[in-house]
Amino acid sequence: MEQRIIDFIAGLRAAGVRISIAESADAFRAVGLLGAQDRDRFRVSLRTTLVKEPEDVPTFEQLFPLYFGNDSPPPMASASDELSPDEMDMLAEAIRQFTGKLRDMMERLLNGEQLSREELEQLGQLVGLQRADHPALSQWMAQRMMRALGVPKVRDALEDLWEMLNKLGMNRQTLDRLQDLVQGNMDALEEQLERFAGASIARNLTQEARPEAGPDLMNRPFRHLTDAEAEELRKQMRRLAAQLRSRLALRQKRGKTGVLDAKATIRASLRYGGVPLELRHKQRRLKPKLALICDVSTSMRHCAEFMLTLIYDLQDQVGRARSFAFIGDMEEISGPFSELPTQRAVEQVLTQLPPGYYSTDLGNSLDTFSKRFMDAIDHRTTVIVLGDGRNNYNDPRTDLLEEIKRRSRRIIWLNPEPPTMWGTGDSDMIRYLPIVDSVFEAGNLAQLSYAVDRLLTS
Amino acid sequence: MFNTIEDVKAALTAQEYIASDEIATVLFLAQKLGKPILAEGPAGVGKTELGKAWAAAVGQELIRMQCYEGLDETKALYEWEYAKQMLYTQLLRDKLSQVLADSQSLTEAADRLASEEDVFFSERFLLARPLLKAVRSEQPVVLLIDEIDRTDPEFEAFLLEVLSDFQVSIPELGTLQARHVPGVILTSNNTRELSEALKRRCLYLYIDYPDAEAELQIVRLKVPDLAPKLAKDAVALVQRLRELDMKKRPSISETLDWAKALVMLNADSLDAVTIENTLTVLLKHEADILRARRALSSGRLGNDESGGRSGMVYRGLN
Structure with a gap:
């Protein structure tokens, strides 16, 4: 049992649930107290000690039966118990019509024979079970194994068999019973396959430990990320946001000792007979208002995605954020963020805006922005432009950016390209540069999170 | 234990x-x-x-x-009760000058005062927080x-x-x-x-919303005056309302408030008028109320016997 729980914890970790050593120790203590006889309580004691995020609960519920499922195969019934010797002869004659594998399979279903361990292993090999590494796959794998066993053909053949038995004069009721029995055996077979698939997947998960996104991945340039790596980083985003948040909060706390607040101090001194025992300070905390302008063309996708995720995950540190996306033209994308969890919202926004290769046009987008969205900007707003400044030789419209700068508190530009690339080819970065207040290079996640950290504190 | x-x-x-x-x-x-x-x-x-x-x-x-x-x-956690300390200091001023009266030098007086410091920083002046x-x-x-x-x-x-x-x-x-x-x-x-x-x-x-059975049990326990049939219908309706896409879904406490309201109004069945009049007890957003009304009038949340089934139908439409 202990080994099984250890495997289960490893499986959960592999599926992306974060479990510390202390937590697994708690799980063992809890199981020690309650035992494993009552399956529901066993499940609850594991879940309450191991899973601390509501999002991870489905993973737990999927994995649990794979590790602590019933090991004995589901029972099957044999036709010989149901039929009289005469009827058995009739069945034997009818089944003689079929040959080869088909007949084997039918007899197996009629006799209620279970698959042996070796047969299961073979089937698993056949359908690629050893590479399945997600709990949700077990049902699909079972169906593939059923198909590999030729079940669809067997079904057709069974229909023929029933017909034939009918012609041979088998009693209607017996025939119904026989049909039910075969169907029952078929279901049991499927269940056996599903359990086997589940157990194998559980084993695969335990063996394959997924590499953590280390500092290496944080420093990998966005444009070189593979899909798998991007996925891995996405999983780390929440933690990164939490880290940034506590850092920000601490800094703001230490930054509280600002200017003396005379009014509040006098008010506080009333308690102590006019002696100013407690000094009150003005809170300097001013949550920034943000307007994000993101280039979401192909080259910028990852960068924009992570940026949006970070900003909206840190929503409580931000007064108000509105975001806009452009490729050829500007559009507001704040909508989904007010309703959906951040990552889902980002996903939705990005799928709604199809990537374009050749059409990036910041000049035109700024034009639209100045006509439609200028109300998003006032003297407290920090404007963040996320883009590589490559305009396909269109007019950069620096005049509009200057207009925006005049109305806003400041403009910050995040560029995924290194400074040496600015101004080369169709890059208008050099021309935007004098207008903006500060520029950060944000070519990878480490640089991006540094930039976000800076921009939310200053 | x-x-x-x-x-x-x-x-x-x-x-x-x-x-x-x-x-x-x-x-x-x-x-x-x-x-x-x-x-x-x-x-x-x-x-x-x-x-x-x-x-x-x-x-x-x-x-x-x-x-x-x-x-x-x-x-x-805790706070020192400055005001009380201050008050004590002032009231004890005479006693303090007595104690300090025969000290020869300033240092000695300060030392003597320091040795009595515990009086002022004891649990007596500690304001314990939770x-x-x-x-x-x-x-x-x-x-x-x-x-x-x-x-x-x-x-x-x-x-x-x-x-x-x-x-x-x-x-x-x-x-x-x-x-x-x-x-x-x-x-x-x-x-x-x-x-x-x-x-x-x-x-x-x-802790999630309870299922119908548990919720009914809670309603029966907390609002025993509500007729059993009515309680059952009310809980079924709340359960189905939770399946709608709401800004704020009705919670157990709101179910209980509603149940109490039904008792107050002497309602004997959940007809359209009763629901209409009391819906604001359950739902706290204008948009939610409108949505619930639409669903109710289109019969998708109808209060018929086949409660479970109509819930299913709605889920299908969703």
């Missing part, structure tokens, strides 16, 4: 709290392992109630700390830390220290160790991500 999970359930039921098997199991483990419970879930499913019922069930005092933004150590109360209590207590997600992250870090070893250091007095490890329950509405360190220390309990 409970010996079995059944004990927990029975004790909570005696406090009019219907606990699922899961809740009872977690509570049992929390007592046995001496770990805090972190209860999360939508608002109004009885997280705070659980804390109260727990305290009542074990017959211990409940110390409640309501969290809010800006809550700090002086409000949560956390310190829980630590100093002679009797075992249950500590309810409500809506922890409303505090600032740095307070969470501070709380972590207290929760891990249940001791508090006060520079002037030294370290106070808890006489009993209190039962601790933290609730959160999940408005913000809590730190992983805090979650690691706790047993996690997600």
Whole structure:
């Protein structure tokens, strides 16, 4: 049992649930107290000690039966118990019509024979079970194994068999019973396959430990990320946001000792007979208002995605954020963020805006922005432009950016390209540069999170 | 102290709290392992109630700390009562000058005063806040830390220290160790991500809306005056309302309010007029009310006998 729980914890970790050593120790203590006889309580004691995020609960519920499922195969019934010797002869004659594998399979279903361990292993090999590494796959794998066993053909053949038995004069009721029995055996077979698939997947998960996104991945340039790596980083985003948040909060706390607040101090001194025992300070905390302008063309996708995720995950540190996306033209994308969890919202926004290769046009987008969205900007707003400044030789419209700068508190530009690339080819970065207040290079996640950290504190 | 999970359930039921098997199991483990419970879930499913019922069930005092933004150590742990200290100093002025009267030099006077310092920095002048109360209590207590997600992250870090070893250091007095490890329950509405360190220390309990059967049981228990048939219909309707895409779904407490309203109005069946008149007790957003009305009038939430089925139909349309 202990080994099984250890495997289960490893499986959960592999599926992306974060479990510390202390937590697994708690799980063992809890199981020690309650035992494993009552399956529901066993499940609850594991879940309450191991899973601390509501999002991870489905993973737990999927994995649990794979590790602590019933090991004995589901029972099957044999036709010989149901039929009289005469009827058995009739069945034997009818089944003689079929040959080869088909007949084997039918007899197996009629006799209620279970698959042996070796047969299961073979089937698993056949359908690629050893590479399945997600709990949700077990049902699909079972169906593939059923198909590999030729079940669809067997079904057709069974229909023929029933017909034939009918012609041979088998009693209607017996025939119904026989049909039910075969169907029952078929279901049991499927269940056996599903359990086997589940157990194998559980084993695969335990063996394959997924590499953590280390500092290496944080420093990998966005444009070189593979899909798998991007996925891995996405999983780390929440933690990164939490880290940034506590850092920000601490800094703001230490930054509280600002200017003396005379009014509040006098008010506080009333308690102590006019002696100013407690000094009150003005809170300097001013949550920034943000307007994000993101280039979401192909080259910028990852960068924009992570940026949006970070900003909206840190929503409580931000007064108000509105975001806009452009490729050829500007559009507001704040909508989904007010309703959906951040990552889902980002996903939705990005799928709604199809990537374009050749059409990036910041000049035109700024034009639209100045006509439609200028109300998003006032003297407290920090404007963040996320883009590589490559305009396909269109007019950069620096005049509009200057207009925006005049109305806003400041403009910050995040560029995924290194400074040496600015101004080369169709890059208008050099021309935007004098207008903006500060520029950060944000070519990878480490640089991006540094930039976000800076921009939310200053 | 409970010996079995059944004990927990029975004790909570005696406090009019219907606990699922899961809740009872977690509570049992929390007592046995001496770990805090972190209860999360939508608002109004009885997280705070659980804390109260727990305290009542074990017959211990409940110390409640309501969290809010800006809550700090002086409000949560302790504070020196400056005003009282000041008052004492002034009232004791004569005595003080007596004590200091025969001192030869300023240094000697200061020394003498210093030796009496303990008078002014004793527990007498310590204003104990909930956390310190829980630590100093002679009797075992249950500590309810409500809506922890409303505090600032740095307070969470501070709380972590207290929760891990249940001791508090006060520079002037030294370290106070808890006489009993209190039962601790933290609730959160999940408005913000809590730190992983805090979650690691706790047993996690997600309390969701109850199923129809459990909810009916709760309504029967808390509003016994409501006719059984009506209670059943009302709970079925609430359950189906929760399946709609609402800004704020009706919680258990709202179901109870509604049930009470139905009793007040002497309603004998859930007809359209009654529902129309009382819907605002259940739903608190204009948009939600409109949506519910639309669904009701289109018959998708109709209050027919085949309650379960029409719910299914609606889910299908969704």
